Amino acid sequence: MRIPFVKMHGLGNDFVVLDGRVDAVPDVDAALAAALADRHTGIGCDQLIRLSPCEGADFRMQIFNADGSEVEACGNATRAVGLLHGAPATILTLGGLLQSTPTADGIAVDMGVPRFDWEVIPLAYAMDTLTMPVGWEHLDAPTAVNVGNPHVIFFVRDTDAEDLARLGPIIETDPLFPARINVNVATILDRQNIRLRVWERGAGLTRACGTGACATAIGAMRRGLVDRRVTVHLPGGPLVIDWSADAPGAPGRITMTGPATEAFRGTFELSDYQ
Numbered sequence: 083m084r085i086p087f088v089k090m091h092g093l094g095n096d097f098v099v100l101d102g103r104v105d106a107v108p109d110v111d112a113a114l115a116a117a118l119a120d121r122h123t124g125i126g127c128d129q130l131i132r133l134s135p136c137e138g139a140d141f142r143m144q145i146f147n148a149d150g151s152e153v154e155a156c157g158n159a160t161r162a163v164g165l166l167h168g169a170p171a172t173i174l175t176l177g178g179l180l181q182s183t184p185t186a187d188g189i190a191v192d193m194g195v196p197r198f199d200w201e202v203i204p205l206a207y208a209m210d211t212l213t214m215p216v217g218w219e220h221l222d223a224p225t226a227v228n229v230g231n232p233h234v235i236f237f238v239r240d241t242d243a244e245d246l247a248r249l250g251p252i253i254e255t256d257p258l259f260p261a262r263i264n265v266n267v268a269t270i271l272d273r274q275n276i277r278l279r280v281w282e283r284g285a286g287l288t289r290a291c292g293t294g295a296c297a298t299a300i301g302a303m304r305r306g307l308v309d310r311r312v313t314v315h316l317p318g319g320p321l322v323i324d325w326s327a328d329a330p331g332a333p334g335r336i337t338m339t340g341p342a343t344e345a346f347r348g349t350f351e352l353s354d355y356q
């Protein structure tokens with residue numbers, strides 16, 4: 083059975099999209115996701131995305147990391163499927179309902195309300211008072227923000243000087259984080275600009291991470307380091323994060339704006355990957 087796919091990316095964070103709204107596509111499990119994501123023997127991507135019709139939203143988006151793990155949120159993929167949809171869309175994810183809207187600057191996504199209750203990463207709340215784990219070396223005083231998926235953020239003098247390929251997997255799999263975690267290393271450039279590199283849970287170093295940009299911006303805003311609207315500069319390019327719309331007495335919703343691109347379309351033979 084031949085399966086159609088769309089190859090897309092947001093600032094170089096790349097996706098294979100199976101569009102179950104218009105094509106007959108298989109259910110995806112961890113093994114199929116990992117096989118398709120493999121850059122040597124599959125199509126190759128950071129995340130595999132499966133869309134399907136659903137009740138209560140325009141469509142449902144499932145997100146699988148390159149290692150096959152299914153996750154709650156992906157900012158860049160939300161912009162990509164927003165582009166594919168071509169009109170404002172309400173999208174159901176494991177992390178909640180998201181809203182994407184085409185704009186003159188690309189696609190804007192309402193990424194929902196950040197969480198600081200640390201239920202997903204229970205011990206992170208106490209991290210400032212814990213002795214930092216030995217394997218984290220000089221990386222200390224992190225903050226942790228959940229934007230549908232969990233992120234830990236370190237603010238450092240020069241993000242480009244950090245050996246994230248070595249430290250990322252150590253922190254991602256630290257026993258502090260039973261569900262593993264996305265690792266963000268950021269440098270504040272000024273009150274409107276942050277430079278960021280991300281080691282993604284289940285995918286490794288990527289050129290951009292939309293949820294990482296949101297989590298890092300929110301973490302920096304809560305520490306009073308930046309204004310409530312910032313540009314986050316990732317290796318693949320910039321994203322604008324706005325958290326200015328606070329509701330009275332409650333954290334407001336995050337808006338992320340940036341580009342999305344369709345690279346090409348193709349088909350694959352399902353039996354080659356099962």
Ligand SMILES: N[C@@H](CCC[C@H](N)C(=O)O)C(=O)O
Pocket residue numbers: 095128129147153154155156157158159231232264282283284285288290291292293294
């Ligand atoms: N690339 C994404 C995040 C994808 C999921 C992440 N690796 C996780 O495991 O939570 C983005 O743009 O947000």
